[in-house]
Amino acid sequence: QDAVSDGKVKIGILNDQSGVYADFGGKSSVEAAKMAVEDFGGTVLDMPIEIVDADHQNKPDIASNIARQWYDTEQVDAIMELTTSSVALAVQALSREKKKIDIVTGAATTDLTGKQCSPYGFHWAYDTHALAVGTGGALVKQGGDSWFFLTADYAFGYSLEEQTSEFVKSAGGNVVGSVRHPLATNDFSSFLLQAQSSGAKVIGLANAGLDTANAIKQAAEFGITAGGQNLAALLFTLAEVHGLGVEAAQGLTLTEGYYWNLDEQSREFGKRFFERTGSMPNMVHAGTYSAVMQYLKAIKQAGTDETEAVAKALHEMPVDDFFARNGKVGANGRMIHDMYLLQVKKPGESDEPWDYFNVLSTIPGDEAYIDPAKSGCELVQ
């Protein structure tokens, strides 16, 4: 029998390509995946590698329909990226049922490698715990001991709020309240007003993408930052900083698993990526590249694209590329690697375009991520 089913390896990139998270991953992630395939040589075990992609519009039902169709009728072997936790959870469950590999780079919830982990599911770029430790920790350290959360009303938001709260509380702070807003809200004014009248020192934005950008903008409009309250953009990346502009974003503290201007290796990828997409990569783009690359390597190592074997290889192989230094994959599917605490530069400070961050510190992987043994994943004994 053929080592590679159907004579080719087909990877599906399923993500938000037109919605609030389109900049966060979007079409550029597809590009990153293609770069990985090209860099790998275009074939694995002498079989061609193909990338397909689709827009799931942040709707879990649409995503799982597409995934189902990919698996059932289009011989897709693995699905990656999966922006938005609700989507990622749905597709991971389906992939598990269909015995297919999924590698999540876009979504954040720790449930992917916790309660809802899958033997064939991997979580690559970051997660809510890493964000809580990074950004949450940094603000608590600066004296932000009372928090109010603005939370995106779905799995991701809950997870981020919960983990940040835990972190705040364990550091001796308290949470004075929270309010949930639907995904893709354009007017945050009344939520912000609530946050303002709560008197909390830190307003934790447990949302992402444009929602965060809008909240930040409107907070400035309502004089909230000027009034002495601090904003914690718990999930904010280079892409959103670019969209919002340094003027408005300056001084924000954030956590990413990658920054293009970190060193030679990361700059090299950044430049190539920029040439193809017109923008610098964030951790999702870089993470997607890394995930595709690692998946192909695993096939090569396993000598087949059969799911069990590849999953085994993925669990065993160390990850070491421009994205993940000292990366390793836990039994729960979590790829553990170092994260970076970053701060947005002031408008004058940038030396070149897209040079937005100062690196405040490196968060070692074992600190950033939950110990697989304590993750609540049933696969970890």
Add this chain to the structure above:
Amino acid sequence: MTMIFGIPIQAFLGQLLIGLINGSFYALLSLGLAVIFGLLRVINFAHGAQYMLGAFVALLLLQYFGINYWLALIVAPVIVGVLGAIIERTMLSRLYKLDHLYGLLFTFGLALTIEGTFRYLYGAAGQPYSVPSALAGGTNLGFMFLPIYRGWVVVISLIACIGTWLLIEKTKLGSYLRAATENAVLVQAFGVNVPLLLTFTYGFGAALAAFAGVLAAPIYQVSPLMGSNLIIVVFAVVVVGGMGSIMGAIITGYMLGITEGLTKVFYPEASNIVIFVIMAIVLLIRPAGLFGRDA
């Protein structure tokens, strides 16, 4: 902190003001709908899309021609109005003879097409449009920090509403419009070009929506779907107000905006649905709506 009904007065007044701002948009949009419905008997489902178009045109004018906010506030509505007029002339006008439902369905399709196109071209994500520098910043009202721009929105929308009201109540054109609302055929028999009037009306209604869109751009970002959910709320506003009067549309718009704002203080979970609940109650008590004339 001073409390009112167990709520800090600051939060109370703040939400009240935000409600007023939302109410301004409801009023402007339901006014446009009322004008169009009054004469054409068409429920303009594309109103939300035209609102979005207004914002987008302003954005594109800025990006490609460097036309600033102030100019866009006039140019964008004109462009959208002309577009609306063309659509009325070439397509919508064929449907007047039919059941009014077809007008609704047509404009629904139009809305999907416009929104779909912009979504295709610009993605569903919003794009920033900055507050004009003259209106940047804010002022501390004591109970809250009021962004000047939002204050401006309240004022200008009130002016636009009153202006429209005056246009319709106090001018010759307005008297044609009102008369045609009552009996279009007779007005036409008197030698008034009612088809042209209809075209103008639709264009004007669309322009009003676009005007609201430009006003909204700096607040809500410019996004292809900015109007699609709003329009449904505005429908509810219109049902509550009743289709009879222009003034009714305006007053109900502000009133419901404020009600919604207050709900956010007292029972935030219900703030999304309070307008619909009010609509249901009004329908049960007064099927013609608060200011409606037909029963």
Add this chain to the structure above:
Amino acid sequence: MKTLLQVTGLNAWYGESHVLHGVDMTVGEGEMITILGRNGVGKTTTLRTIMGILRERKGQIIFDGKDMMDVPLHRTAHAGIGFVPEERGIFATLTVEENLMLPPVVAGNGMSLDEIYDLFPNLQERRHSPGTKLSGGEQQMLAIARILRTGVRLLILDEPTEGLAPVIVQRIGEVLRKLKDRGMTVLLVEQNFRFASRVADRFYLMDHGQMVADFPVGELPERMDMLHSVLGV
């Protein structure tokens, strides 16, 4: 006498019901014509079809030498025809004066506002009140006055005396005669036979969507039998 309006083989429909079955009539310049007929025979329909309000129609309408079949409704008035509908069509949301000023002037020889107020002093008195607050008679005056301003050459009136007190009917009769003296052509539908016989030069008798007879006022006595059978008068 010059022919002002020539109608030939006019058919008209309301949706699926065929109401006019080939109406033929001629109206000379300066004539005052009255169409008689029972309820529902199609008199109003004839007027509405000539006016172009009812557009599901076939046949020929020539006004002042011009084919009116393809003229859009809003150009009909500009061609010189004015219409006073049966239901009067006073606009409720407009004041008396706004109602009066509403129809655009189509020719120079219309009456001035002063002349109109001279003719109908009641209207001047009530010029700022809403149109529908007027009494039935005043509404009828307003409906006629409104058209007189515009300077049309052919005035089409649908039952101008319906529901009006005799004194007002008399006044309207006087006005119509005055207009005739000014050279205006009038086409009238009337149930009030006495009134019609006082003002008209010529009659058309209508039945079942057709003109069944046509005679000058002088022949009225000898036509009484036929009128009796068709109208039941």
Add this chain to the structure above:
Amino acid sequence: MAQAAVQPHNEPRVVLSARGLTKIFGAFAAVKDVDLDVRHAQVHALIGPNGAGKTTVFNLLTKFLQPSAGSINLLGTDITRTAPDKVARMGLVRSFQISAVFPHLTVLDNVRVALQRPNHLATQFWLPMASLNRLNERAEELLSAVGLSNERNALAADLSYGRKRVLEIATTLALDPKVLLLDEPMAGMGQEDIGNVSSIIREVAKQRAVLMVEHNLSVVADICHHVTVLQRGEILAEGDYATVSQDPRVRTAYMGTEEA
């Protein structure tokens, strides 16, 4: 109504009565303080100039309009606040001034729809259409009574105006009403229909009350037992045709000075 119950013993009993019936549209009183008694086995005519409020009175009596003041009593029950369909089920059925048929149903189906209700065959959504066939016999009877048998399979829309009015009467009779309200039943009818319908009305009035609006005075003279003249929403005169037609006020307000 107390007054309605008191009746001269030589008169048939009152089945429908109105007291102080008033309808105000905005500031305009279309009907003012009208008292009306409609009696069993009589044809009662309501006449008056256009706009006098006759149709409005009909709308009030059938509850299509809610009276501004006054009360209505049907067969001993106060129906001032009753819904129109309920009133119809109680036995008060009307026809419309503008023809009211179901245009895209066949003539037979028009009558059958009307028969469905009294035969309790209206809400059964689980029965096949064929279950309606047991109404056919009665429907055919009604059609032949009004002379529409030959057109039974034609669409109502395709009938001439007069035939539509005839059909409307047939559907109305199908309900076997106790009180029948006819709004200008003869309007637009050819002479032959008028004769026919007159005799139908006379016939049906033997077992029920009929209130009709009619401009055709020879019909009124011919079949009506009692005439009420309305003018500007008020009752101007009342009595039998001979009396009313001699009333000078009626002659000026409505009939004119010519002979009818």
Add this chain to the structure above:
Amino acid sequence: MSHVAHSTNSKPAAEPGVKITTSATIFLLAGLALLVVAPLFFYPIFLMKLLCFALFACAFNLLLGYTGLLSFGHATFFGGAAYFTAHAAKVWGWTPELAVLLGVVGAALLGLVMGFVAIRRQGIYFAMITLALSQMFFFFCLQAGFTQGEDGIQQVPRGYLLGFIDLSVSTNMYYFVLGVFVIGLVIIWRFINSPFGMILKSIRENEARATSLGYSVAHYKLGAFVMSAALAGLAGGVKSLVFQFATLTDVAWQMSGEVILMTLLGGIGTLIGPIFGAGLVVTLQNYLATSDFPVTIITGVVFMVCVLLFRRGIIGEFYASRVGRWLGFEHRH
């Protein structure tokens, strides 16, 4: 009395319905046979989706086509039932048939409430009110705990039909869906060709006259509304089992728009038109799902074209065409 809903020359006329011609029977049987063997040739999930939407559209058409009421809120019943069914199957572990039944009952109740408010107005008002009320339900679902917000109820077990037929087997599920579909259609067919349906038709033709004959128009409309809601719920409940999912998509107003499109495209007031409409829309969506081109544009354009040029829809045009008439489908206009 308003006649918005029945102005005669605009509404597509009643369908041949009552008399079943021989050719109609042949077509029907052929169609059914085709559906029975279809899974051999097509992706079963796709077929199931199609059947669910076809049933949904037929249920919707029951209201629009036969009562003249344009509901812009049918997503509430479709999506609401999906939630109920999904919740019952997943959380309470009900068997699929009971879970679906719960969906139907739930949808009928929602229909009763929405209908009660909405039938107070006619025509466009009715449409706007149903739209607004369904938007209210949407927000309710967004916030209610059991719907799981944006995440939706995921991984709904298909379970065992009657306790022993494993529906996670695709073929079993397909025939279950097909069965439900056929039952749904039979109910609709019976409903419109019943004494009740006759009254509905007459109400659509002339509401004031129906009232004067003593029919309580509001009750009949409400009856039709509830029936339509329940059947839409049947479709929605089954769909949630097919996809093992219940989400906001199904209660969003776009879904109501979609079902209108399906019906309009297939032919308002024809029994089988909506099936074709649904087939076309679902196929199109499937085809476009993984392409770049947004479905909305096409949907919108199709909408406008249908309204402007062929209001009778595919089947309506077919009935009216020479071939259609030759085959014995009369189409009245």
